[in-house]
Amino acid sequence: MWVFFVYDFILCYTVFMSTIIGVQNLKKHFGKVKAIDGISFEVEKGEIFGFLGPNGAGKTTTIRCMMDFIRPSEGNISILDKDAHKDDVWLKKKIGYLSGQVKLYDKWTGRMHIDFVSKLNGKTDIAKELIKKLDFDPNRKTKHLSSGNRQKLGLIMSFMCEPDVLIFDEPTNALDPLLQNTVYDMIADATKRGATVFMSSHNLAEVQRICDRVGIIKEGKMAAIESIVSLKEKRINTVRVLFANKVDPKEFEIEGVEVNKKFDQELVLQVKGGIDKLVKILAKHTIRDLEVTEATLEDIFLEYYE
Amino acid sequence: MFTIIWRTILDRKVSVIAYSLAGILFMWMFVGLYPSIKENTAEFDELLKAYPQELIKAFGIEELSFDTLERFLAVEQYSITWPLMAVFMVVSFAGMALAREIEKGTAEILLSRPVSRLTIFFSKYIAGIKAFAIFTIVSIFSVVPLAEMYNIDYSLENQAKTALLGFLFGLAIFSFSYMLSAMFSERSKAYMISGGVLILMYVLKIMSSLEDNLENLKYASFFHYFDANKTLIYGEIDTTSVLVFLGVTVVCTVIGAIWFNKRDIAI
Secondary structure (H helix, E strand, C coil), rough: CCHHHHHHHHHHHHHHHEEEEEEEEEEECCCEEEEEEEEEEECCCHHHHEECCCCCCHHHHHHHHHHHCCCCCCEEEEEEEEEECHHHHHHHCCEEECCCCCCCCCCCCCCHHHHHHHHCCCCCHHHHHHHCCCCCCCEHHHCCCCCHHHHHHHHHHHCCCCCCCCEECCCCCCHHHHHHHHHHHHHHHHHHCEEEEEEEEEEEEHHHHCCEEEEEEEECCCEEEHHHHHHHHHCCCEEEEEECCCCCCCHHCCCCEEEEEEEECCCEEEEEECHHHHHHCCCCCCCEEEEEEECHHHHHHHCCCC | CCHHHHHHHHHCCHHHHHHHHHHHHHHHHHHHHHHHHHHHHHHHHHHHCCHHHHHHHHHHCCCCCCCCCCHHHHHHHHHHHHHHHHHHHHHHHHHHHCHHHHHHCCCHHHHCCCCHHHHHHHHHHHHHHHHHHHHHHHHHCCCCHHHHHHHCCHHHHHHHHHHHHHHHHHHHHHHHHHHHHHHHCCCHHHHHHHHHHHHHHHHHHHHHHCHHHHHHHHHHCCHHHCCCCHHHHHHHCCHHHHHHHHHHHHHHHHHHHHHHHHCCCCC
């Protein structure tokens, strides 16, 4: 009997603990402005969850609520099975946070920032290793640092205590491609040791490259939560057709096909799902040129904003 | 907590040193002047008596004589110079401590660490109190070596009591400004309101001394309770003053702490 009990306990514990971040019906209203309006999502252990949306969609507000900088109007946020507000001190020992534009004390050096964070975290860290890895000079005052070097310092401060959860708000903003790659590598390394990553971005290529799943936020509401694989599988194609003769665009207004541009002998169509029906209609015409382009993640993303 | 306190004091060390140095220099100036003033006490007493009564009242000059160093300092140093320095120092420290951190975004460094908001609030509050205590001790007790240097008699007990009253005066203003700093995200707002209220208090004190029917207005002014004449000359500290300063300190600190703990900090 006890074997079943232990098994049940382990099973429950595993299932329970596999959700690292849980956001339920989160709302944040500033007066009449609904910055976030009832979003819910979960992030699993070891996952890299991308949080996509244009400026003003509610990404930063969500992250500020998760970090307990601001308090939700409604809803719950749990991280590592702890309440993001009530247990914020405990949680912040486990969370590494980085914003797109790192704010630093101008009169301090990088070393002073690192020592300060180290003392506040109160545990051993890997700052030295990170300084070396990022080729960062910690002895310069931060007011003399370039935006890239400021972001390096931000990275060191967020990664140095080897947190279980990384919450990033557009972390690669204003970084050169080399440094962006370093950030991606560091995130990948963190997930290898079991860390969970939640990062907001409006850089689709970045999300496509490193995230496992993506939440798309639109005007404070969650428009969709999809895995990157299933997003790509939405199979949106752009078809450009040059006909030998003038054609009637209405002929192509069938289910799943949208006429984006029309000229006398040329059509640009967006096709969702299979292109079989379209090919059958095209076969009735003489075609001089045909170009089928697979949609980018951006096209897929824009789908949610129509 | 200690890390934040220490770091805050280090960040403001230049300001603490500058204010303390200014306090010493003013004290030096007045103590240095005093021997020549004392030599001509009779002439100065006559001159003071010739001043308009309203002016004498407005500056709280009740003792029209410079026969002791304390009487001279009560008029010259503690009627406006020292309180003004104290006000500038604590209001500026309070604004820098929280509102500026939020305004500049550096509060995110503290808020994203395993430190509660109350710890942040009280760490910076204690740092401010320590800095002001340093200024108070240095600026007021600098009279001891300076008076010895010029061979002038002084009352250490009265100076110590003035330091205590001055500290409580600064503490109350600091607590009030710090509460505003915890409420606002721009330090200019905290400065503006603190400055506005203190100017109003000063005006109320002057008005109350000019018009008999406005006399009660003085009770709404911190400057009324900071009675350097009574403390420095006679060594008396008014219990009401102590209670008012401590009361304001406690109320403002509690409101500020609760507000800071509950508010949104959009960095």
